[in-house]
Amino acid sequence: MRSRLTSPCWLLLLALVGTFLISAPSAIAQSKSKKDEKLSPPPPVPPPPAPAAAGKKTESEKLDIQDLEQKYWAPKDTDFSVVQNRAYPKEKRFSASLQYGPIINDAFNEGYNLGLTANYFFSEREGIQAEFVSYNVDDNSTVKGFANQYGGVRPNIGRVTSMYGLGYNWVPIYAKMSLLGQKIIYFDMAFTPVVGMMSYEQTTKNGNKNDSSFAYGLDVTQYFFLSNHLAIRVDLKNRWWSEEVLNWTSGLKDKSQTTNTTLFLLGVTYYH
Secondary structure, three states: OOOHHHOHHHHHHHHHHHHHHHHHHHHHHHHHHHHHHHHOOOOOOOOOOOOOOOOOOOOOOOOOOHHHHHHHHOOOOOOOOOOOOOOOOOOOEEEEEEEEEEEOOOOOEEEEEEEEEEEEEOOOOEEEEEEEEEOOEEEOHHHHHHHHHOOOOOOOOEEEEEEEEEEEEEEEEEEEEEEOOOEEEEEEEEEEEEEEEEEEEEOOOOOOEEEEEEEEEEEEEEEEEOOOOEEEEEEEEEEEEEEEEEOOOOOOEEEEEEEEEEEEEEEEEEEO
């Protein structure tokens, strides 16, 4: 009779049991390991770097402004000037003016006077001037009324007759203005110190005498340009000189005084 242990069924059963016994501990260990992995917390995530405080920059982000500071504190360039195109330039040009107007501040004389002026401009800002003024004045209404009322009595006065002089033109102002919104007018404003000789009459009862004296003054001139060759010219001319005043009755020297006259002249200037 064959033993039961050697039968094929028992051999197969023993092989299965042996295989289970060998692989069971490894499977249990792997299962436990996976379970432990599921139960263990994830590793901590490192916190992100703290942002820079508001308004503060890191060393690499700071702006270098040293060059800007040096340029700001550097000496300023004084060669800059306003660039303006001139519609009617006068640099390197001659001009001649004819004017006419009244004497406006003489207490004893009145009348209208003729002025002739020649100019040459080295630049738009500077030039020279030669002038001649012919005075055409007579007693004003106050002197005439006083003489008529008191039988020919008159104050001791002198009377200007003419002046010629030289001046230096300084033209600091050039501008444009609108006329009734229809036309643009270009103008210059000039200041001209003047020196020259003033001729005047010393009035007396027995006839007038002629004399002359050194004179100086200041002109304020306005040019309104009409074209490249023509401009309207307005002058306010102030003149001072020393004169000897004679007594109306005796004809002898009464006093010496510094006299001022102011002329308002209006006319036309031609540019060549």
